[in-house]
Amino acid sequence: MQRTVILASTSRYRRELLTRLRLPFDVHSPEVDETPLSGETPHDLAVRLALEKANAVAVRFPEAVVIGSDQVADLAGEALGKPGDHARATAQLRRMRGQTLIFQTAVAVVCKATSFVQRDIAPVRVVFRDLSDAAIEHYLQAEQPYDCAGSAKSEGLGIALLDSIDSDDPSALVGLPLIRTSRMLRAAGVDLL
Template sequence: MLALSPLPLVLASTSPYRRELLSHLQIPFTIIAPEVDETPLPDETPEATALRLSQLKARAAQPAYPNALIIGSDQVATVDGLQVGKPGSHEKAVEQLQLMSGKCVVFHSALSLYNSASGSMHSTSVPTTVRFRQLSAAQIEAYLRKDQPYNCAGSARIESLGIAVIEKLTSEDPNALIGLPLIALVKMLATEGMDVLTWKSAKPPLSDHEG
């Protein structure tokens, strides 16, 4: 018998990468844009920042979806003890890739699943260690002009041409680096009574809400 989830699934993120990854589970879901200040707190570790923000994003969707399973996720990279976020501009991306060239960078991909009906919160962080190639100034410019990864932490779109700027990566979940640890998410959903392999929707998915 197929299992029916009592609650709709909501992704508290407008990231196209997370949206695509979540669609791999073949479960209908709604998208909402969470309004969260992503500024790290003083003396906060990268992992703690990512975890806190993933929880804040999930909770931010509660007013719009008081009876739902809400997914929040965030990613923070660190190199030489420094936090590296989304560059937002070409100039900042050049600085990030120059800093990471030839070095190992740890990407902390945090995931939270919030049951807005019961108040239960499940959270974890999945690290991915990436060794970047030694990159010349010309290579950095060429990559950024082609891929334009300005909304990606670490200035590299790994699922695209960014794979050419790295030498090696190590992670327990290859999806974590792209932005959504699906292995951990499947386990969390199971804890909330949703088996993704036998689940079917009793109702059509909700329309996207951009509040």
């Protein structure tokens, strides 16, 4: 029996990435409070939120295999979230210029009916160029990445902001590490091929 697969996310980026697996899936909002806990590291925050998102939807659909994911931009141990607007995005990119960030991209797969739970994280090391204020403004006007952790879309013009990307899971920077997700789905009994 092939179980229903559900993506516990409202992110259009994660939805687009998951379609690459050519697997039928549903999408449901996890409605999870994403506020960091006191003293929580960006790594721990991403892992906790990925699992909480998967669990929140799995409770409603216990027979389904549910994927939760979260990404936190980690600047020297400080979590940078989605900027939400132009002013915050400008401030983020100014702080990030010339810096190395780790984008902590976590994924969790849960099926309540089988008691299946796995989680993993795909850290992505990203080196930002030393950007001028004019370059930052031009980029933000062009792409308006206000719904992206770290204020940049590497799959678009944001790639021009970077000196390098280092990752063992290429889709992780966009928001869903598909290599790890595929591994977990197979372990949960979902036939991808």
